[in-house]
Amino acid sequence: MAMKEEDIMNDAKAGEGITECCEGNLSRRRFIQGSMILATSSLIFPGLAMAKARTDKRLVVVILRGGMDGLAAVVPFGDKSYAALRGDLALSPDSVRRISEMFGLHPVFENMHDMYQKGELSVVHATATPYRQRSHFDAQNVLELGSKAPNDFKDGWMNRLVRAIDNRDNKLALAIGQTKPLILRGDSPSGSWAPSALPDTGDDFMELVARVYQNDPAMKRNFNDALMIQDQTSHMMEGENDKKLARQSRSGQGFVTMAGIAGKWLSEPDGPRLATLELGGWDTHAQQGTEGGRLANNLSLLDKGMGALKESMGAAWDKTVVIAMTEFGRTAKPNGDRGTDHGTAGAVFLAGGMVKGGRVICEWPGLKEGDLYQGRDLNPTIDLRSITKGVLNDLYGLSPSTLNSDIYPGSETARSMTGLLRI
Amino acid sequence: MTKDAYIAANRFGLGASASEMKIIDRAPKDWLRKQVSQSTLSSELSNISSGLKSTVDIITASGDLRNLDNDAKKKLVKQSRDIYLQEMQNRVTNAVVTDAPFVERLALFWSNHFTVSIRGKPFLTSIAGSYEREAIRPHIFGKFSDMLLAVVQHPSMLTYLDNKSSVGPTSKLGQRRDKGLNENLAREILELHTLGVNGGYTQDDVISLAKIITGWTIKPPKMPGEAGFWYFSRMHEPGAHRLLGKSYSEKGQKQGIEALTDLAHHPSTARFIATKLVRHFVSDDPPAQAVKAIERVFIQSGGDLKAVSLALIELPQIWQRPLTKFKTPYEFVISSLRLFDAGNNDVDLDKIIKSLTLLDHAPYTALSPAGWDDSEDAWLSPNALMNRVEWCHAVAQSVAYPGNPLELAQNTIGPVANADTLLWISRAPSGRDGVGLLLASPAFQRR
Structure with a gap:
């Protein structure tokens, strides 16, 4: 394919503004740099002229993938049917961290128990999305879209939230992780970040790449977002060993590392205000354990991650809400393998200085045979969207009608909960 | 160089070097059909130095897991890890050197369809590779029902x-x-x-x-x-x-x-498989007509995957619009090595395995039984793209110098690359940067 002479001429013109002051012969390399800086800077920092004051509220959504067993995380030991129903998987009332006559947190929840006692953590129990089948993938789709049914919308609910808060602020939302979860995907800007173990690439090369991506809208947008995030985070990452972080982030304790980094960035004045974290490993079909074991290890990871997040956020914790949620709960009865199968209702955690905590919020459905959903699962009594709507209403002043039209269309029946946060 | 050659090599295959592109260009569809008709199981894949080739051998050698002391456990973990690494190395080497990359793409597709993952299941570390060799690969051009039965009776799936x-x-x-x-x-x-x-x-x-x-x-x-x-x-x-x-x-x-x-043999299965195949080979939004065509062949042939694979070659939708799919990291890394015509001895397997881990696509590590997501949305995020760009730059600095990058681009992605890509490759401050740019370009990142 022949090169087009007019492209080269256009580039020459684009570079004029910067290069005219330089003397003598311009090397080709200098020329490219000059034109590139001009061409890409306006693309990389479209938000420079942003006038609106940024919100100082922080919202972190932790997606627990695989279906967390809510009855193991927040144990209803006070329900008379609990011990018999759970059989081998029942935790003794003495082993749990009691928070009321009815409920206890799992014994590994050290940090979260501390938050609860300080009034910074609430549990909403017996809650579920409107999805009533048992596919992980459809259930996560509904959780992240904020929809009634799978694939109802193209974009995730946090992406729509970005649009409602400030669509021009491309530093507003950041996914901490290797990929961007569905909850953040859509037309509004958001970034994604994970520590990189690859050597740094010089600016020259980056500028060439930006050039080559000009005609590929999706790659152009993601690349510009990535450059913007690098620019934004470079001073925060000073003194950190990227390679070491990259290794840690992929280890068994990776969630704790990532949560710590998330907190650090969220605490920065020009850092993100919305962030997502993800933790998998909840699909405990076999040998899930009780006080210890596979599920306890994962719950401990969640607890340590929450602790790391709080610690690294410092004073910004007071302006923060963390929502930790999963796609569905698990069967109330153990299956034949000392595990649990895909169920319906489960527990959601709300944490952070903004949370009016120290409470278990629920309309407890009971655990008697007849109380269970389809005779097998904890019965959902609260629509999960009622919780997130309540948080968004309190945190951003988004009215119920705005929430119904812009963030969760078709959610009128899931009334916004009130009084979840301190405002 | 024709667009059809690019499509055969990339939309069906795993990319090609300039010299291989010339061969494909003679008759792109025949090149693909021949791979289906002459398919044999590659010897690269079962080259295991420990001698533990089959799942049965591996499980037998592991003995009774319940009666192991700590030393024995450590030894077993190391042995499992070694087998896993060797399986990955064989799989990667085969993908890089194979003359039948369409077959390899189908193997990747079916292995992903019937995912097993070692995440959270350490017992699977040693038998994830043998699972693919025993339950998936022998049936790529056989009956879907036989593949399903082989999968459901395999110790790896029964464990996973x-x-x-x-x-x-x-x-x-x-x-x-x-x-x-x-x-x-x-x-x-x-x-x-x-x-x-x-x-x-x-x-x-x-x-x-x-x-x-x-x-x-x-x-x-x-x-x-x-x-x-x-x-x-x-x-x-x-x-x-x-x-x-x-x-x-x-x-x-x-x-x-x-x-x-x-x-x-259920009609829903035919529809579901056809949709997934078309999504994989044509576009994230599978065109209904293409799905119908594959679905019909699946039903009429009783789930004969040879007939289904041949039908994919005849789908007009694959040949019409290239670059609709964003390569997975695995496809991207393998196609980079194929671009340089890497031979058996040129591939630093350790580095490649590390690369796949860095780009979050190491074999047998999917996050869920649904396997890796087959859409651009899942793979193209700011962080993932930046990782790829950095990788392109690093690799371009380390490969044996492949000559004039513009020529290489013209002879490989030329038919589909836009003018900007070729222009900036030609202007890159060094040949290596030019090669890096070629790897990072949309025409190479997509297929």
């Missing part, structure tokens, strides 16, 4: 989705001990392997299928006979079970074989 410990509640073992059903595998067979989530099954069907395949387990080391799959009648839930409106009478293991064979 917990069926090995699922006990019929009224079976002999179920009555004697406090043991019961584990519905994990049954659900994923219906949802992910055959009918699809909207394929028309209910929770009752999940439970029925779970009962039907109780007793499909792995032979305990204490029992006599060969290690591996074992049908244990004392675990099997007795009686007839109703699945999708049809009653399957008690026939022991045969009950499950009949049920799975019916599922493999």
Whole structure:
């Protein structure tokens, strides 16, 4: 394919503004740099002229993938049917961290128990999305879209939230992780970040790449977002060993590392205000354990991650809400393998200085045979969207009608909960 | 160089070097058809130095896991890790050097369709590679029902989705001990392997299928006979079970074989598989006409995957619009090595395995039984793209210098690259940067 002479001429013109002051012969390399800086800077920092004051509220959504067993995380030991129903998987009332006559947190929840006692953590129990089948993938789709049914919308609910808060602020939302979860995907800007173990690439090369991506809208947008995030985070990452972080982030304790980094960035004045974290490993079909074991290890990871997040956020914790949620709960009865199968209702955690905590919020459905959903699962009594709507209403002043039209269309029946946060 | 050659090499294959592109260019469709008709299992894949090639060998050598002291455990973990690394290295080497990259793409597709993952299942580390070689690859051009049966009877799948410990509640073992059903595998067979989530099954069907395949387990080391799959009648839930409106009478293991064979031939399965294939080879939004065409072949041939694979070659939609798919990291890394015509000895396998891990696509590490997502949305994020760009730059600095980058680009991605890409490759401050830019370019990142 022949090169087009007019492209080269256009580039020459684009570079004029910067290069005219330089003397003598311009090397080709200098020329490219000059034109590139001009061409890409306006693309990389479209938000420079942003006038609106940024919100100082922080919202972190932790997606627990695989279906967390809510009855193991927040144990209803006070329900008379609990011990018999759970059989081998029942935790003794003495082993749990009691928070009321009815409920206890799992014994590994050290940090979260501390938050609860300080009034910074609430549990909403017996809650579920409107999805009533048992596919992980459809259930996560509904959780992240904020929809009634799978694939109802193209974009995730946090992406729509970005649009409602400030669509021009491309530093507003950041996914901490290797990929961007569905909850953040859509037309509004958001970034994604994970520590990189690859050597740094010089600016020259980056500028060439930006050039080559000009005609590929999706790659152009993601690349510009990535450059913007690098620019934004470079001073925060000073003194950190990227390679070491990259290794840690992929280890068994990776969630704790990532949560710590998330907190650090969220605490920065020009850092993100919305962030997502993800933790998998909840699909405990076999040998899930009780006080210890596979599920306890994962719950401990969640607890340590929450602790790391709080610690690294410092004073910004007071302006923060963390929502930790999963796609569905698990069967109330153990299956034949000392595990649990895909169920319906489960527990959601709300944490952070903004949370009016120290409470278990629920309309407890009971655990008697007849109380269970389809005779097998904890019965959902609260629509999960009622919780997130309540948080968004309190945190951003988004009215119920705005929430119904812009963030969760078709959610009128899931009334916004009130009084979840301190405002 | 024609667009058709690019499409054959990239949309069906795993990329090609400039010299291979010339060969493909002579007759792109014939080049693909020949791969289907002459397919043999590659010898690269079973080159295992420990001699433990089959799942049966590996499980036998592991012995009784319950009676291991700490030293023995450590030794076993290391041995498993070694086998895993070697399996990955063989798989990568084969993908880089194979003359039949379309076959390799199909292997990747089916292996992903029937995902097993070592995440959270350390026992699988040593037998994830052999699973792919034994349950997937032999059936790529065979019957879908045979692949399904091989998968569901493989120790790796029985472990990954917990069926090995699922006990019929009224079976002999179920009555004697406090043991019961584990519905994990049954659900994923219906949802992910055959009918699809909207394929028309209910929770009752999940439970029925779970009962039907109780007793499909792995032979305990204490029992006599060969290690591996074992049908244990004392675990099997007795009686007839109703699945999708049809009653399957008690026939022991045969009950499950009949049920799975019916599922493999179900119209919903044909639709589901056709949709996934078209999404993989054509675009994230599979065109309805293409899906219908593949679905028809699947049904008419009774799930003959050779006929289905040949039908893919004839789909006009694949040949019309290239660059609709964003390569997975695995496809991207392999195609980079193929671009440089890397031979058996040129590939630093350690580095490649590390690269795949860095780009989050190491073999057999999918996050869920649904496998890796097959859409641009899942792979193209700011962070993932930046990782790729950095990788392109690093690799371009380290490869044997491949000559004039513009020429290389013209002879490989030339027919589909836009003018900007070629212009800036030609202007890159160094040949290596030019090569890096070629790798990072949309025409190379996509297919």
